[in-house]
Amino acid sequence: MTRTGMHMIKKGFSFQGPAEGVHALNSWITPEDDLFLVTHMGFLNIDPDHWHLDVDGLVDNPTRLRLSDLQAMPQREYMSFHECAGSPLAPTVAKRRIGNVVWKGVPLSLVLERAKIRTDASYVWTSGLEWGEYAEIEEAYQKDLPIEKALAEEVILALEINGRPLTPERGGPVRLVVPGWYGTNSVKWVGSITAANRRASGAYTTRFYNDPTPSGVKPVWSVAPESVIVSPSPHDLLLADVPTKIWGWAWGDRQTAAVEVSVDGGGSWQRATVGPREDRSWQRFELPWIPASGQRVLLCRCTNELGEGQPPSDARNAVHSVQVQIGA
Known part of the structure; x- marks a missing residue:
C-alpha cells in the first residue's frame, strides 16, 4: 500500500557508477558524482511534507515522526565508507562499489528510546517505501539489525550526505545508515521501524543477502576486509x-x-x-x-x-x- 506524495521515478534494478571504477576514487571524501547508486526496484520520489516514520512493534510508546520532528532532534555527523555488497544473485563476484562519505542525521537509538523499546526486543526491522519487482519477487524492501547494532552510536537516520540534504536518488528525505555494514542494510526511503524478538522473514533477509558457511548461513552484515x-x-x-x-x-x-x-x-x-x-x-x-x-x-x-x-x-x-x- 503506497502513501500519498510518492511516486517511482524509475522502475527496475538500476546501477550507476564512475566509468573509471575504483580509479576515479582519488579523494578522501567521495563526491556524490563518483559515489555509486544501486536500487533493487527503482528510485522513489517522496514529497518531504508527506513523509513520516512509524515506530511500532515491541515498544511501549508507538511513535510517528515527521521530517520536522527528526530535524528538531539532536544530530550527529559520522564519516564512513559506503559499500555495495554486490548482486545477491552472484554473491562471490567482487563488484568494488565503494566510496567514503560523511553522513548526518539522528541516532537511531534516540528514536528507539523515544518509542520506549522493550527489553524483550532483540531485532529492529526497517522497511523502505519503494515498491516493484526484483528477481521475480514483489514485496517491501525490509532489512533487520540485531538490537546491539541498532543501538550503536554510529547507526543513524540520515538527512544529509557530505553536507547536503539527501536527494531522492540517495534515499531521501530520510534513509537508514549502518556504518561498517554493507549498503544493503542501509535502507533507503525508510518508512517504518518495527521492534521484534526475531529476524525479519522477508526475501531480503532470507532468500537474498545470506552467505553459506561451514557452520550455517551467515547474514551479509559486517563488511569484510x-x-x-x-x-x-x-x-x-x-x-x-x-x-x-x-x-x-x-x-x-x-x-x-x-x-x-x-x-x-x-x-x-x-x-x-x-x-x-x-x-x-x-x-x-x-x-x-x-x-x-x-x-x-x-x-x-x-x-x-x-x-x-x-x-x-x-x-x-x-x-x-x-x-x-x-x-x-
Missing part, C-alpha cells in the same frame, strides 16, 4: 626507472592493520604504509615503486586488527589486481 589500488590505473603512462607510487584505499568494519602490495602478480609481497581511520572511514595505503619496463600485474591485500584477510578470488572482497604497461 577489502582494499583496492586507485593508482596507477591500466591507462596511466608509466616509464621504467622513474620513481612513482602505488596507492589505494583499504577498509572494513574492523580497522585495517596492514596492507601488502605485489608488483609481480603475487609472486612476492611488500608492506605498504597505512594511514589513519576516522570513525569508519577507509584508510589510505601507499608504496614507493621504481618500475622496470614491460607488463606488470599489481595486487593489493589487507588484514584487519583481528588478523582477517582477503581471499585471492571468488569472494565479494577478493584481492584486487591492476595490469599496467611500463614504457622503456
Whole structure:
C-alpha cells in the first residue's frame, strides 16, 4: 500500500557508477558524482511534507515522526565508507562499489528510546517505501539489525550526505545508515521501524543477502576486509626507472592493520604504509615503486586488527589486481 506524495521515478534494478571504477576514487571524501547508486526496484520520489516514520512493534510508546520532528532532534555527523555488497544473485563476484562519505542525521537509538523499546526486543526491522519487482519477487524492501547494532552510536537516520540534504536518488528525505555494514542494510526511503524478538522473514533477509558457511548461513552484515589500488590505473603512462607510487584505499568494519602490495602478480609481497581511520572511514595505503619496463600485474591485500584477510578470488572482497604497461 503506497502513501500519498510518492511516486517511482524509475522502475527496475538500476546501477550507476564512475566509468573509471575504483580509479576515479582519488579523494578522501567521495563526491556524490563518483559515489555509486544501486536500487533493487527503482528510485522513489517522496514529497518531504508527506513523509513520516512509524515506530511500532515491541515498544511501549508507538511513535510517528515527521521530517520536522527528526530535524528538531539532536544530530550527529559520522564519516564512513559506503559499500555495495554486490548482486545477491552472484554473491562471490567482487563488484568494488565503494566510496567514503560523511553522513548526518539522528541516532537511531534516540528514536528507539523515544518509542520506549522493550527489553524483550532483540531485532529492529526497517522497511523502505519503494515498491516493484526484483528477481521475480514483489514485496517491501525490509532489512533487520540485531538490537546491539541498532543501538550503536554510529547507526543513524540520515538527512544529509557530505553536507547536503539527501536527494531522492540517495534515499531521501530520510534513509537508514549502518556504518561498517554493507549498503544493503542501509535502507533507503525508510518508512517504518518495527521492534521484534526475531529476524525479519522477508526475501531480503532470507532468500537474498545470506552467505553459506561451514557452520550455517551467515547474514551479509559486517563488511569484510577489502582494499583496492586507485593508482596507477591500466591507462596511466608509466616509464621504467622513474620513481612513482602505488596507492589505494583499504577498509572494513574492523580497522585495517596492514596492507601488502605485489608488483609481480603475487609472486612476492611488500608492506605498504597505512594511514589513519576516522570513525569508519577507509584508510589510505601507499608504496614507493621504481618500475622496470614491460607488463606488470599489481595486487593489493589487507588484514584487519583481528588478523582477517582477503581471499585471492571468488569472494565479494577478493584481492584486487591492476595490469599496467611500463614504457622503456
